[in-house]
Every structure is written in C-alpha cells, then in structure tokens.
Amino acid sequence: MAEKIASVAFCSSNRAGARFLLAATLAKTLKPLVDIRKPFIQAYPDTEKGDAYGGRNYDEQYVFQFITKRRLPCSSTTAFLTPAFRTKNIVLDLSQSLRGRPPELYRAILEILDAIQSGRVSAATVLNEMVRLLILERDEREARLKSLKRGLQKEAGDSPLSCEDTVRLIEQHLALKHSSRLPVLVVAAAYRAAAEKLGERVLRLHAHTAADKQTGALGDIEITLLDDNTVVTTYEMKDKPVTTGDIDIAIQKITNDAEIQNYIFVTTAPIDSSVREYANQQYRELGGVEIAILDCIGFLRHYLHLFHRLRTKFLDEYQELVLSQPDSAVNQALKEAFLVLRGAAQAGE
Structure with missing residues (x-):
C-alpha cells in the first residue's frame, strides 16, 4: 500500500x-x-x-x-x-x-x-x-533548483551572453516538450525588462489553461501604460499557424474594447502570407487599430538588438517567470532544463 x-x-x-x-x-x-x-x-x-x-x-x-x-x-x-x-x-x-x-x-x-x-x-x-x-x-524540487541556480552564478563569466547566444538559448528551451506556455513568458520578460524605457508594463498574464471567454481577457498578455490600467496592446500566443478565423475573433475583441491600439499574434509556426495580408487589411476598417503577426524568435532577436544593454536583464526576467509558474503551465523538467541550458551557454558549451 x-x-x-x-x-x-x-x-x-x-x-x-x-x-x-x-x-x-x-x-x-x-x-x-x-x-x-x-x-x-x-x-x-x-x-x-x-x-x-x-x-x-x-x-x-x-x-x-x-x-x-x-x-x-x-x-x-x-x-x-x-x-x-x-x-x-x-x-x-x-x-x-x-x-x-x-x-x-x-x-x-x-x-x-x-x-x-x-x-x-x-x-x-x-x-x-x-x-x-x-x-x-x-523540498527535493526546490533543492534541485537552488543547486542549479548556484551553479549558474559560478558559470557566469565577465561578459554577458551575446544577443545571438541568448536567442539560441531561448530557441533551445522552446524546442522542448510541453513548452506551449514559454512564448508568453518570452514576451512578458521582454516588457518587464524594458518597462521604464518603453513607458509600458505587463498588466497581467492570464492562466495558461483558461479560455479568453472565461477570464474576459483580450489575449494572453495585456500591456498598459505605466501610469494607467487601460489595455493598449494585446499579445496572443500560438504554437500553430495563425488563421483568418483567429483574425476574425481578434476583430470581435477589438470592436468590444475601444481603447486597444495593437493586437499582436506571436507564433512559433510558419506565417501564411495571405493571412498576414488579411490582418494588414483590417487597419482602416478598425479605425487605426493594427493587427500584426510576428514570429516568436524573430520578435526576440529584434528586441535583443534594439535593447542590447538589457539582454542579461531579459534573461533574468525570463528565468524568474519560468521558475515562478505553476507546474500545470511550466513543469519541473522545463524549469530545470532552462537552468542547465543557461549554465552551459554561460560556460561556452
């Protein structure tokens, strides 16, 4: 028994x-x-x-x-x-x-x-x-994470990881099993690291398994101005190709919320040019609200070069988000894997 x-x-x-x-x-x-x-x-x-x-x-x-x-x-x-x-x-x-x-x-x-x-x-x-x-x-899980974090501090060299090494590290992490929550954390970490420079912040991250209809959410990540709680930018993450049906659902959300200015899909799948064009065509129909479809790694690469001096802060924010997620969103294996991958990258392996 x-x-x-x-x-x-x-x-x-x-x-x-x-x-x-x-x-x-x-x-x-x-x-x-x-x-x-x-x-x-x-x-x-x-x-x-x-x-x-x-x-x-x-x-x-x-x-x-x-x-x-x-x-x-x-x-x-x-x-x-x-x-x-x-x-x-x-x-x-x-x-x-x-x-x-x-x-x-x-x-x-x-x-x-x-x-x-x-x-x-x-x-x-x-x-x-x-x-x-x-x-x-x-206690065993927490002890393993603490041990891996201590190892990271020992492996940290004099110079931080380059932008491309950082991209490669995140790309490796995204390639692991059960990683559908990770693109959300990539974008959230980017905003958290650059909040003061952007004048914007992450208002909230919605539950990984909850549907937007249940939470009343506009998307997976809602961005607002630093001194306001009005959502101005919404990110929706997809681990499959974005379709025109996804665009139509986004249009409905936008028409129900007068303040939103950008609705951005971030996907880890290939982007169909006809779907991207369909999204672009909605700009005038929506009175100046833009719908965009971005590749997750492409978004991260551009962000890291744009905010080159924040690349280590981005990694720290991403690490904190990964480790703080419940197991239902990011399991223990993914948490440990990131610390191992980061340690190997810092050691030049």
Whole structure:
C-alpha cells in the first residue's frame, strides 16, 4: 500500500491524482461513515445524503487552499475536472476502468480507495502519508533548483551572453516538450525588462489553461501604460499557424474594447502570407487599430538588438517567470532544463 500511495504522490506526468486522493481521504477522515468510493454527489458537505460526498467541494474549499499555502506539487486546478473524474456518477470500485494517463496511476487510486473502504488502511493514514510525500517532493524540487541556480552564478563569466547566444538559448528551451506556455513568458520578460524605457508594463498574464471567454481577457498578455490600467496592446500566443478565423475573433475583441491600439499574434509556426495580408487589411476598417503577426524568435532577436544593454536583464526576467509558474503551465523538467541550458551557454558549451 505504501508503494501505491507513493506512485500517486510522485507521478510526475499527472499531478491530478495526488490532489484527488487528498480530497477523498480528507472527506473520509472527517466523515467516517461516507463511502470513499462515492465522491460525485453534487452538493456541499453539509447537505450530503446517504454515504456519498461531494469530493469536488472538499477539493476546492479545503485542499486547494492547503496545497497553495504549502506550495505542494499538485495540479493547480481541481482533479474533478480531469477526464477520469469529470461528470461521473459511478462507484469507484475495482471494476472501473478510468480514462487517463498513465493507467497505472488510476489503478493505484482505485486500489487505495478499496483498501480504505474495506478497513485495511485508514483514510487518515493515507492522508498523512500523502502530505508527507508531497512535502518531500516539494523540498527535493526546490533543492534541485537552488543547486542549479548556484551553479549558474559560478558559470557566469565577465561578459554577458551575446544577443545571438541568448536567442539560441531561448530557441533551445522552446524546442522542448510541453513548452506551449514559454512564448508568453518570452514576451512578458521582454516588457518587464524594458518597462521604464518603453513607458509600458505587463498588466497581467492570464492562466495558461483558461479560455479568453472565461477570464474576459483580450489575449494572453495585456500591456498598459505605466501610469494607467487601460489595455493598449494585446499579445496572443500560438504554437500553430495563425488563421483568418483567429483574425476574425481578434476583430470581435477589438470592436468590444475601444481603447486597444495593437493586437499582436506571436507564433512559433510558419506565417501564411495571405493571412498576414488579411490582418494588414483590417487597419482602416478598425479605425487605426493594427493587427500584426510576428514570429516568436524573430520578435526576440529584434528586441535583443534594439535593447542590447538589457539582454542579461531579459534573461533574468525570463528565468524568474519560468521558475515562478505553476507546474500545470511550466513543469519541473522545463524549469530545470532552462537552468542547465543557461549554465552551459554561460560556460561556452
């Protein structure tokens, strides 16, 4: 049983399982008469009926606050919205085959729930062990990042990286798996580094997984003047080609917001010349609001040469943004990879 609990706590490819198990064992610990295999009642804890309970309520009301305060390595969104647990109305017994990856994770969860319900192990014991293991994982991750950062300081030479070396470093980082959030951080770091010279600042970065309709956002990054909160420039990041449909959606956002002056797509994919021309044609129709499509690396190269003396500050800002992102946006492997790549670049390797 200890091995199964550890497999859930340490599953690096799916952090939702740990959060689910925290919510389920918390509910069972607080209310021993509930069936821990029945977490799908759509009600608040004080209105639960029978032996079922509202697992999502325990997750969102109690577990989220706890893991956030303690910086525990769990999913940043509720586990009950993942495919394995979304809109279910079943008993999570050993006959179930939950959809999700890795399959071993979900099998282990079902076996742990069965062991708790049959009395072979207590919910409190599993809850305590989960918290203990997550603390160990958190501390180990933080220790690795601190060690890599210390190594960076040792590798720093007398002269900073050149603009082209900086571009190459970011290009290598963007080429890694699960890096779709990184272009957002490239643009955000550029503005943060040059805020005083530009007279503009990043107003906010929106959640990586949230749709613009949910957040009310104009784009992934919203830029405002230093002394104002009115959005004047919006950046939308794409890891696929920009289409005329994307342009039409941007036009709708612009017509609903009178203050925006620039709507800029930044993509890591090739840019279709006809789509770029379609964007250019909207300038007069939108009363002087410009829609542009930029290549991410091309944007960065031009920026670094334009603000040549800020290239180290840009890298520092990018590093800070990368390391501060939740694992759901930038996973631990990407964080460690950047520090390793930067160290190698500074060492001239």
